[in-house]
Amino acid sequence: MILKKLMRSVREYKKYAILTPIFIVGEVAMEVSMPLITVKLVQHIREAVATSGSMKYVFIYGFLLLLMALTSLAFGAIAGTTCAKASSGFAKNLRRDIYCSVQDFSFSNIDKFSTTSLVTRLTTDVTNVEQSFMMIIRTAIRSPLMLIFSVVAAFSLHPKLPFIFVVIIPVLAFGFFMIFKKVRPLFTSVFKRYDKLNNSIQENIKGARVVKAYVREEHEMKKFDDAAEGVRSDFTHAEKIIALSSPMMNVAIYCAMIAIAFFGAKAIIACGGDTSHYGGINVEALSSLLMYSMQVLMSLMMLNMIMVTITLSAASARRIVEVLDENSDIVSPENALTTVADGSIQFENVSFKYNKHAEKFALSDINLKIESGQTVGVLGGTGSSKTTLVNLICRLYDVTEGRLKVGGKDVREYDLVTLRDAISVVLQKNVLFSGTIKENLRWGDPNATDEEIVTACKLAQADEFIQGFPDGYDTFIEQGGSNVSGGQKQRLCIARALLKKPKVLILDDSTSAVDTKTDALIRAGLKKFIPQTTKIIIAQRVASVQDADLIIMMENGKIEAMGNHEQLMEQGGSYREIYEMQNRVSEGGAN
């Protein structure tokens, strides 16, 4: 099952994957017949020396031997190339398939795996599988083939002596089996630890500034050490067990060789080197027999290595297939609606949990009606589910209970692209991508003209500072937007969202790093220039939402109070408290 799913990614590299073992068969055939030819060659040398006769056969066999060695070398080289082509092509396709699958993931799919685990799967796990794919097409055919050829050839030299192998190989196989049974669970656990390790690395590098600001380096170092130590100890434990297989094999094979040498010598003495007797053997045949013993040893060693790689990559393969098998739980329905009528939004008894098994509802009993074009403010402490509330509107998550309508229709009836085109969200965690400012803004609308871009930036109060950069709109944004300030980044993200010309614009705490005056200018601009668009503004400052048509107070995943500024002031409650507190602070600041 797992294998079949993975093999789907071989695709156009299939011909290389098939050619490789064919060349390998050729290589092995040459390699194993060489000792047989050597026996003949030595015989002819001896005859030639004894009779001082012609060297004709010596040359023929010598030449044949050389030819065979060269052919074997050539086959080996070709197989190496095709194998590299097949395995690296397979890895490329596999990464692409995983990536495609991840692109379709909804937020809850990503939550389930965690970002770092997905990265490990795309990198380390694919590399493991690639390695074992390479092993399989090269060695998995080569070693058993060599084993069988060698044993058969050995029997052609003597009818009884090679029986020693027949006894020893099954004993060894059983030993290997026991070792791998022990090692398998260790490898599975190693990858969980890898995820932890990568998590620690990612968190640290992303949050490097915070780590430094809070002088948490030591604590973070310890966390990293623990994770790295976990990986080490699991690997050491596994390797310790695997290491047993090598001495086990060596002992067995050398015992076999000694036995062959001993009984072989006895047989030579018994028949006086006359090979025409049954069970007769001469010195050349015996030395070739010992050469075959070496080949048996080598092929067993390779088989052992293959098994280690396969065990290791089986854990990786399972992790990859998990991602390939995961279906996005948020998809467009059949006969989806492709137009959003207007920017009205309605929550009907909506409840929501992030996880099926979670006890706590992140949102419960939300009833809310927003007319198209209204400005809605959302206030509430951190963790009061403000972000969760707006994430439902563009279907980043689906409601658990109840219904959510945009433009009068359930969001689940829309084509996802249509819905998300109609709704622009400036997420709390803003992200800019590396590229120029213009390129970043065109995410909002790939066909936006330069004038449109400038208009959007003027609305978002971003035009001024952009003009101030030496390169203006062609200024290069570093990865993650690290070369612009927080407030500038927020304004760029707002401009990008405006370029989508959305029916609903959601600003999730998007002006937190912008000064009060600029914040007010942005709001005034939105009101004036996009009156048709429904605006949802999540904010910390009452001033940011004070003049909204509707203000929602969130607490603990519930709507605590709702109304415009005057109504809420009249009701008293937490809105008035916050209002008075914040105004007192700002008055104090003015003095």
Ligand SMILES: Nc1ncnc2c1ncn2[C@@H]1O[C@H](COP(=O)(O)OP(=O)(O)O)[C@@H](O)[C@H]1O
């Ligand atoms: N992806 C997530 N998975 C599980 N729980 C989450 C997730 N995002 C937020 N939560 C939880 O949901 C609650 C509300 O979070 P959020 O909507 O981000 O609050 P706010 O935006 O008001 O600060 C919090 O208790 C938070 O821990």
Ligand SMILES: [Mg+2]
């Ligand atoms: Mg939030």
